[in-house]
Amino acid sequence: MRSDPLAYLNTELDNLKSQGLHRSLRILDGRQEATTPIDGKSVVNLSSNNYLGLTTHPLLIERAIAAIREFGVGSGSVRTIAGTMEIHMELERRLAAFKKTAAVVVFQSGFAANAGTVSAILTKEDVIISDELNHASIIDGCRLSRAAIKVFPHKDVDAARRIAHALPAGQRKLLITDGVFSMDGDVGPLPGLCAVAEETGCIMMVDDAHASGVFGQNGRGTIDHFGVHGRVDIQVGTLSKAIGALGGYVAGSKALIDFLHHRARPFLFSTSHPPSVAATCIAALDVLEQEPQIIDRLWANTRFFKAGLQRLGFDTGMSESPITPVMAGEGSRAMKLSDRLFEEGVFAQGIAFPTVARDRARVRTIVTATHTQDELQFALDQFEKVGRELELI
Numbered sequence: 276m277r278s279d280p281l282a283y284l285n286t287e288l289d290n291l292k293s294q295g296l297h298r299s300l301r302i303l304d305g306r307q308e309a310t311t312p313i314d315g316k317s318v319v320n321l322s323s324n325n326y327l328g329l330t331t332h333p334l335l336i337e338r339a340i341a342a343i344r345e346f347g348v349g350s351g352s353v354r355t356i357a358g359t360m361e362i363h364m365e366l367e368r369r370l371a372a373f374k375k376t377a378a379v380v381v382f383q384s385g386f387a388a389n390a391g392t393v394s395a396i397l398t399k400e401d402v403i404i405s406d407e408l409n410h411a412s413i414i415d416g417c418r419l420s421r422a423a424i425k426v427f428p429h430k431d432v433d434a435a436r437r438i439a440h441a442l443p444a445g446q447r448k449l450l451i452t453d454g455v456f457s458m459d460g461d462v463g464p465l466p467g468l469c470a471v472a473e474e475t476g477c478i479m480m481v482d483d484a485h486a487s488g489v490f491g492q493n494g495r496g497t498i499d500h501f502g503v504h505g506r507v508d509i510q511v512g513t514l515s516k517a518i519g520a521l522g523g524y525v526a527g528s529k530a531l532i533d534f535l536h537h538r539a540r541p542f543l544f545s546t547s548h549p550p551s552v553a554a555t556c557i558a559a560l561d562v563l564e565q566e567p568q569i570i571d572r573l574w575a576n577t578r579f580f581k582a583g584l585q586r587l588g589f590d591t592g593m594s595e596s597p598i599t600p601v602m603a604g605e606g607s608r609a610m611k612l613s614d615r616l617f618e619e620g621v622f623a624q625g626i627a628f629p630t631v632a633r634d635r636a637r638v639r640t641i642v643t644a645t646h647t648q649d650e651l652q653f654a655l656d657q658f659e660k661v662g663r664e665l666e667l668i
């Protein structure tokens with residue numbers, strides 16, 4: 276009989292188990308909401324990227340259903356063959372106006388937008404200057420491009436400047452950062468990095484996945500927050516987080532977008548969004564314009580919860596956004612904190628190596644606009660109880 280060629284995976288899984296790092300998927304039994312049934316238990320949900328509660332907003336649901344009735348459930352093709360519907364074009368026009376750029380192209384996910392763009396615009400002759408904590412989709416895009424990758428310490432503008440200045444004149448180079456860092460919730464130093472890009476002729480790229488819908492006027496992102504419109508050549512946003520649906524996009528010049536239509540592999544080789552997703556995202560942009568007060572509610576909740584954690588004495592790192600890490604040290608401790616919180620009715624996912632450094636494991640919390648103060652206070656009370664038990668405070 277043939278022996279199982281994948282048997283080594285069991286050894287790897289046993290290693291994870293012995294380190295307390297093996298996870299089973301948590302299953303949501305209902306809607307993605309502030310309090311929701313997960314694994315058969317009603318819990319306060321502090322693990323969703325649904326910043327504004329748009330996953331269940333009535334207008335988005337209504338527009339999605341109407342689009343299904345009108346156009347069906349699928350697009351039937353990749354964008355470059357028969358899968359570009361007028362509603363895809365309408366969404367891109369709306370996103371370009373939202374981001375104040377000449378053009379936008381939508382991808383199937385934020386991951387595809389980052390990986391597809393970086394790998395399309397660079398070759399092995401080029402150099403990428405990248406923050407050490409940039410998202411995995413940027414890292415994969417960098418690897419796929421085969422360009423040389425030079426990593427600078429987190430948010431260290433001077434280090435990025437030194438790397439850029441040391442490169443030969445005429446070297447094509449990309450300077451790339453997250454707008455909001457997904458595991459730490461801190462904000463990229465955009466004005467400083469834009470200055471480096473201008474001094475040294477770098478292409479400047481910002482991944483605003485966690486900032487779109489959260490920072491800037493009506494949620495336009497960190498480029499708007501810092502007032503650096505026109506200084507960032509490539510902006511990436513996601514439609515999967517604050518926008519409440521699924522997808523990613525690249526905003527920039529007409530030439531950039533035209534080039535990506537021809538060379539970005541996820542655009543060329545993977546089917547486009549169902550029309551209902553495009554309709555949902557257009558409705559989300561309407562909500563951002565018409566109900567900016569939900570963004571104010573998100574920030575009020577963020578301030579309340581972050582201050583509560585800090586008052587209790589937790590180490591919340593350098594967060595400047597609704598993402599607040601609660602540092603726990605080793606991976607197994609973060610997982611224990613997460614498991615005990617869940618038992619007490621709070622879902623906050625533990626995050627360990629390789630997503631973060633081995634000694635920087637944490638529970639990551641994200642509040643949304645739709646949490647009530649009672650829900651957040653309940654969560655804080657459970658953090659206090661479990662934090663004392665595990666001697667984190």
Ligand SMILES: Cc1ncc(COP(=O)(O)O)c(C=O)c1O
Nearest residue numbers: 384385386410457484513515522
């Ligand atoms: C910083 C960052 N960029 C990109 C992505 C990918 O976005 P999406 O979930 O739409 O693929 C994520 C999602 O985890 C992210 O945190």
